[in-house]
Amino acid sequence: MVEQVTLSLKDAHELSLSVLQSNGFNEDHARSIADVICACQLDDCHSHGLYRLLVCTNTIRAGHVNGEAGVTISEPSPASVHADAHGGYSLVAFEKARPLLVQKARQMGIAALAINNCYHFSALWPEVEKLSEAGLAAMAMVPSHAWVAPAGGSKGTMGTNPIAFSWPRIGEKPFTFDFATSVVARGEIELHRREGRPLPEGVAVDSAGNPTTDPEAALDGAMLTFGDYKGSALSIMIELLAGPLIDDLTSIESLEFDGGKGSTPYHGELIIAFDPHLLSGGRTKENNARAERLFSQIVDQGARLPSQRRYEARAKNLKRNAIEIPKALYADILKLLNHEQVT
Amino acid sequence: MVEQVTLSLKDAHELSLSVLQSNGFNEDHARSIADVICACQLDDCHSHGLYRLLVCTNTIRAGHVNGEAGVTISEPSPASVHADAHGGYSLVAFEKARPLLVQKARQMGIAALAINNCYHFSALWPEVEKLSEAGLAAMAMVPSHAWVAPAGGSKGTMGTNPIAFSWPRIGEKPFTFDFATSVVARGEIELHRREGRPLPEGVAVDSAGNPTTDPEAALDGAMLTFGDYKGSALSIMIELLAGPLIDDLTSIESLEFDGGKGSTPYHGELIIAFDPHLLSGGRTKENNARAERLFSQIVDQGARLPSQRRYEARAKNLKRNAIEIPKALYADILKLLNHEQVT
Numbered sequence: 001m002v003e004q005v006t007l008s009l010k011d012a013h014e015l016s017l018s019v020l021q022s023n024g025f026n027e028d029h030a031r032s033i034a035d036v037i038c039a040c041q042l043d044d045c046h047s048h049g050l051y052r053l054l055v056c057t058n059t060i061r062a063g064h065v066n067g068e069a070g071v072t073i074s075e076p077s078p079a080s081v082h083a084d085a086h087g088g089y090s091l092v093a094f095e096k097a098r099p100l101l102v103q104k105a106r107q108m109g110i111a112a113l114a115i116n117n118c119y120h121f122s123a124l125w126p127e128v129e130k131l132s133e134a135g136l137a138a139m140a141m142v143p144s145h146a147w148v149a150p151a152g153g154s155k156g157t158m159g160t161n162p163i164a165f166s167w168p169r170i171g172e173k174p175f176t177f178d179f180a181t182s183v184v185a186r187g188e189i190e191l192h193r194r195e196g197r198p199l200p201e202g203v204a205v206d207s208a209g210n211p212t213t214d215p216e217a218a219l220d221g222a223m224l225t226f227g228d229y230k231g232s233a234l235s236i237m238i239e240l241l242a243g244p245l246i247d248d249l250t251s252i253e254s255l256e257f258d259g260g261k262g263s264t265p266y267h268g269e270l271i272i273a274f275d276p277h278l279l280s281g282g283r284t285k286e287n288n289a290r291a292e293r294l295f296s297q298i299v300d301q302g303a304r305l306p307s308q309r310r311y312e313a314r315a316k317n318l319k320r321n322a323i324e325i326p327k328a329l330y331a332d333i334l335k336l337l338n339h340e341q342v343t
Numbered sequence: 344m345v346e347q348v349t350l351s352l353k354d355a356h357e358l359s360l361s362v363l364q365s366n367g368f369n370e371d372h373a374r375s376i377a378d379v380i381c382a383c384q385l386d387d388c389h390s391h392g393l394y395r396l397l398v399c400t401n402t403i404r405a406g407h408v409n410g411e412a413g414v415t416i417s418e419p420s421p422a423s424v425h426a427d428a429h430g431g432y433s434l435v436a437f438e439k440a441r442p443l444l445v446q447k448a449r450q451m452g453i454a455a456l457a458i459n460n461c462y463h464f465s466a467l468w469p470e471v472e473k474l475s476e477a478g479l480a481a482m483a484m485v486p487s488h489a490w491v492a493p494a495g496g497s498k499g500t501m502g503t504n505p506i507a508f509s510w511p512r513i514g515e516k517p518f519t520f521d522f523a524t525s526v527v528a529r530g531e532i533e534l535h536r537r538e539g540r541p542l543p544e545g546v547a548v549d550s551a552g553n554p555t556t557d558p559e560a561a562l563d564g565a566m567l568t569f570g571d572y573k574g575s576a577l578s579i580m581i582e583l584l585a586g587p588l589i590d591d592l593t594s595i596e597s598l599e600f601d602g603g604k605g606s607t608p609y610h611g612e613l614i615i616a617f618d619p620h621l622l623s624g625g626r627t628k629e630n631n632a633r634a635e636r637l638f639s640q641i642v643d644q645g646a647r648l649p650s651q652r653r654y655e656a657r658a659k660n661l662k663r664n665a666i667e668i669p670k671a672l673y674a675d676i677l678k679l680l681n682h683e684q685v686t
Contacts (some may be wrong), residue, residue: 076452076621076622076624077450077451077452077621078421078422078451079421079422079451079452079453079454080451080452080453080621080622082624107420108420108421108422108423108451109419109420109422109423109455110422110423110453110454110455110615111422111453112452112453112617112622114622137583137584137588139580149644149646150641150644150646151646151647152645152646152647153641153644153645153646154644155640155644157637157640157641157644158637165576165580167580167583175579175583177576177580179573179576181573226570226571226573226574227569227570227571227573227574228569228570229649230522230524230569230570230574231569231570231573232646233508233520233522233649234577236518236637236641236649237482237508237510237520239634239637240480240510240518240634240637241480241617243630243633243634243637244619244623244630244631244633244634245480245617245619245622245623245630246622246623247622247623247624247626247629247630249633250633250634250636250637252636252637252640253633272453272615274455274584274588276587276588278419278420278423279419279423279455279457279588279589279590280587280588280589280590281419281425281590283590286590287586287587287588287590288587290586290587290592290593290596291582291583291586291587291593293593293595294500294501294579294582294583294586294593294595297498297500297595298493298496298500298579301492301493301496301497301498301500302495302496303492303493303494303495303496303575304494304495306572306576306579
């Protein structure tokens with residue numbers, strides 16, 4: 001049993017802000033990062049929760065991310081928004097571009113947001129969930145570093161390439177999913193390494209291409225995609241849409257750009273927003289009922305909706321107004337506050 | 344060894360046209376169907392090849408599909424096209440709406456085509472491949488009948504819900520994939536039943552929810568999604584985007600609409616087109632090189648690109664100017680021409 005520390009939601013957010021601001025992120029950046037990692041921790045998404053303070057701090061200390069970068073927004077067309085993050089994290093760029101994306105999706109039925117030149121470490125579901133709170137359906141995707149082998153191969157080529165999707169439900173929290181196209185997220189392998197636990201089978205190969213359950217060997221070798229050749233094809237699609245389509249780096253290039261420093265991936269992000277009102281000819285209510293019937297049939301047979309577990313964790317943590325993190329992680333976070341090194 | 348019959352490409356196309364026209368499809372519909380099933384047969388995609396003449400003919404004989412339906416095209420917004428198929432197959436609607444979709448994608452960077460009220464039986468790759476021939480990237484998806492259980496469930500709820508994607512390559516055939524989010528396509532299970540072969544493990548459950556390799560039991564039970572809960576989530580996304588988003592039926596409703604007749608699914612289709620030129624700020628050549636580097640790294644490690652096997656079959660069949668189909672299928676097709684029943 002890993003020993004835990006309990007923090008109130010307010011304390012967790014303030015601690016996150018302090019760590020980030022004392023390590024070189026300006027208020028805009030610190031707030032957008034703290035918001036997202038606290039939202040993840042609130043939903044018990046540990047791999048994208050407060051643990052990421054370590055990653056963000058190590059990245060800015062390595063001189064990689066710009067903690068004071070502004071964002072340049074432009075409109076290449078009535079259905080597309082472009083946000084240049086200028087070497088900052090993607091989160092501020094998303095926040096600044098979001099109102100325009102929502103407006104364009106409502107006017108056009110479909111709209112795309114391309115974020116360029118950003119460091120990226122965050123879960124995608126908080127972004128698509130926000131768009132669904134505005135009544136839109138949304139899809140988001142990013143490459144990462146070339147850690148994942150294609151089906152039939154053994155060499156890190158694609159990123160862990162998450163894809164997230166959200167659908168707005170009238171009177172309910174959105175239907176939302178967010179998963180890596182690798183079998184597990186990179187953060188999961190790092191957590192296993194930190195905790196000295198072996199990986200499940202089928203997750204990775206070592207540097208010689210042999211199956212391995214050793215997290216260290218997996219980090220030196222290549223991860224595998226979920227769903228064999230189908231998951232591999234999706235992962236390649238994400239490389240193309242969130243890379244060359246929007247004039248930004250592939251995972252191969254992101255890893256090269258990193259140059260062995262082990263920092264956060266640097267690349268682009270593609271977000272597509274859909275307006276159910278415009279695209280259904282205004283029959284939003286009838287079509288909401290249609291979607292609800294699908295969700296009911298899934299739940300009634302004992303299956304779970306993708307977001308169900310997160311929403312249950314959220315309700316539990318909101319009720320007690322607190323989150324829990326491992327004591328060792330808490331100690332590491334306090335070290336960051338005192339400008340000590342954490343590896 | 345199944346005995347085969349060899350047909351020249353011209354003969355296969357003319358035979359398809361004759362079967363379709365003599366069974367109630369007008370020239371527009373017959374041509375669009377014959378084009379697509381011959382394209383699939385040319386690429387050795389047997390489950391979407393000439394075998395589908397049986398399905399199309401049985402569907403129109405059951406009075407389900409309208410073989411003379413016109414198409415109504417409208418433009419809900421500068422970035423969206425709507426094609427009402429009026430109870431015909433989707434293919435004519437796609438062909439009529441395609442020029443407008445291409446034009447809008449080039450002007451807007453991203454555009455959506457919603458096809459409504461269509462019967463659908465065809466592979467999606469010929470459609471996205473055509474869009475890539477116009478220099479666009481494209482994604483297409485459809486629901487089907489509620490044959491597939493969600494992860495953790497055992498009841499047919501989603502369709503086999505294929506998703507296709509295509510990326511234009513300068514001087515090369517597009518990078519294209521098209522796969523069912525079920526482990527196998529419904530057509531594969533039907534082919535196994537026709538040929539009396541057992542299914543692979545992990546493909547389906549029987550009506551009691553137990554794993555089965557018997558094609559008949561699978562057809563009575565539920566199919567499973569690829570990639571466990573991730574594939575299941577994608578399948579639900581496809582239900583929502585190609586159903587309620589565009590005011591059309593879910594797979595549950597399509598199966599109800601069918602009313603036990605065993606005809607082709609009836610629903611909508613969503614196609615999203617992206618212009619790499621506009622979205623990359625005109626840097627198409629540089630980004631093509633970036634994508635080609637990704638493809639090279641995949642192929643150089645001995646892995647295959649998703650479309651590679653199809654393109655090899657296409658080259659082989661074009662060279663000999665012929666396709667092969669099982670002798671029993673050929674006999675059945677000739678029966679259709681003579682207005683006999685084939686089950």
